[in-house]
Every structure is written in C-alpha cells, then in structure tokens.
Amino acid sequence: MKLYVDIEKQLDDFKLMAHFETDGEVFAILGASGCGKTMTLRCIAGIERPDRGVIKLGDRVLFDSDAGIDVPARKRRVGYLFQDYALFPHMTVLENIACGCPSEDVTKYVEKFYLTGKEALYPHQLSGGEKQRTAIARMLAASPDLIMFDEPFSALDSHLKSNLEGEILAAADALGGQALFVSHDRDEVYRLTDSIAVMDKGYITEIKSKGELFTCPSSMAAAMLVGYENFTAVKKLADGLFYAEDWGMRIRCDFEGNAAIACLRAEDFKLADAESDDIDGSLKENMMIVRPERILEDTKDKIIRFRSPAGCAMTLRIGRESRDSGRIKEGEQITVRMPRSRILMLER
DSSP, rough: EEEEEEEEEETEEEEEEEEEEEEEEEEEEETTTTHHHHHHHHHHHSSOOOOOEEETTTTEEEETTTTTOOOOOGGSSSEEOOOTOOTTTTTTTHHHTTTTTTHHHHHHHHTTOOOOOOTTOGGSSSOOHHHHHHHHHHHHHTTEEEEEESSTTTTOOOHHHHHHHHHHHHHHHTTTTEEEEESOOOOHHHHOOOOEEEEETTTEEEEEEEHHHHHOOSSSHHHHHHTTTEEEHHHHHTTTTEETTTEEEEESSSSSSSSEEEEEEGGGGEEEEOOOOOOOOOOOOOOOEEEOSSSEEEEEEEEEEEEEOOOOOEEEEETTTTTTTGOOOOOOOOOEOGGGGEEEEOOO
8 A cells, every 4th residue: 555755844943854655565764863753653643743745545645734634643544653652551461452453353462472471461560572562462453554663673682573573574464565664773674674765854865775775875874874884084086096084095996976975884894914805806905004992792793993094983893703803902903904896985
C-alpha cells in the first residue's frame, strides 16, 4: 500500500520538512537524535498535526491542509510503536493486547511475542523488553494498514532482538511487505530495510536503496550515519589528486571531479607492510606515519585512535584475530595507508 508524505511543521526554531513516498517495502528514516524522525511518525499517525502538507495511505487521504482533511488517529489504521511503549498502566498484558484484537486471538500474540506466563502482569511489573514486546503485540493485533516503529529494539537483548526482527518482517510481509522504521542504528536499518531516507536537521537529504546509500552516501551527514569515521576538508590539485587539509598530506583517489570533503571508513585503513592484496595498485600511495594513542577492543575489532600529521583525530579498526593486530602497540610508530578506491569524495 503506497504511503505518500509531504509535510512541514515549525517547532520553535526547528523546522521539519519531510517528503517521501514508499510502496510495498520496509522503508527507514535514518538520522541522529533530534533530527525530526519521531515527529514525522507522529504526524503520520495523527498524534501531531503538520502546519501544511499532505499524507496519503493507499487511496485514503489522512491529512490535507488545503482541503481541510485531518483524519483522527483512531481512524487512520496506522500501527505505531512508541519509544515509551504507551501501554495502559491499569491493564494487564493480556488486556493491553486485547485492545487490538478479538479475545480469541490474544493467546496467539502472547505466544508469538514470548509473553507466556506474563499475561496477568501489569506494565509496572514488566522489564523494558517485556513492555516492548507487549506493545508490539498490541499494535500488530489490530491488523493495521501500515506499521511504524520508533527505535523498536532499543530495550531488547540480542537473542530476543533477532527473534522479533523476524516476527516484524513477517508482519510487514502480511501487509504487502510494508513498514516504516526510524532509527539511528545503521546495522539495524541495514538488516531490516529496503530503502532509506537520510534526515538531517529536519530535512530529508537523500533517499536511496540501502546498498547504494551505504556504498555511496552523498553528504557528510549521510556518510557519518552509515559508518564513515575519518573526514578531512580537501583542495583539488589535479584530477584524482587532492590535498587533505586535516590529514596534512596529499591523497590520490579514483575521483576526477571537484570535491570538498574526503572520508574513509576505519576498517579500510591498511598497515603499509601488511601481507594483504594490493586491491588497487596503490601500495606506495596515501601513506602516513602515526603513533597509536589509545587502543580499545570490542567483541570483533581492535579500535586504534591516533592523530594525522596535521593533528586530526583518526580511527583505524582491525580484526582482533587478524595476524597484524598484535603488531600495533600504543605509542609505537606504525605506517598506515589509505587505498585510493576506498576514499569517498563528497561535494558537501
């Protein structure tokens, strides 16, 4: 079912301008906290009223400022999972879910969302994850035309998150494959969605398939959201040759146009003398000698913080099991390189 959104809303000194359409897909709005993602969902759900614009779902007009149409939230048939769950505090788990469906169907949702044994508990007796699962069950039990999720898995452990991701995708499939997510978690968005809109300071700045966005973001804001960690202002010296001001060095890249910013993912750094494939024939290019200032570890990687020759803070990631990870020590000099094919050039 096609969703069309073209709305504006002024909130003090913040202006929301959201324009997108989606049909039969899982669509995400990706953006930093406070960029307007939640307000966009609230306008679609009918909880907030845009100042002007149009919202259509299928052949139904939910909002049209010029025509004076503003369908009440309860009649929009839009399921919305709130960040704070919005459970009725005086109702049990079973009663909350029953608000959305006939009583004979409630048990099915209790079982599907791992709430067996919790039916008689009230919201204040539930963990954050149990509240969230109850809210999802209540939303889906109402058989809405559109389901929307606002940071849906923030309170869940990894095992339950994996299971519920599957349930939500199945629910979207039952609605023609359609759902709308907002999130700041790029991994979650990549796993679950088909297309992504980037929102920055109230504006949708680009809409792309997830593969295209993660490979070729068009702005620094989008690049940061999809995982680029190292940035520099650049000046063009010749086709494919730039001076990286914040890195204090010349860089060669596979880009012949004009650009203002260069960026590199932390995992795309290479140790200059590492035994790895020369992926682009540039082993002698784009090198810098640095000293790691801090080495951190997560479950998969070592995260190395260092400064460029110009003093810019930079980050390198290398797999903990990599044969080269043990060679990197705090305070000891290393030479790193940036493969030219991995450097992303941006006009803004």
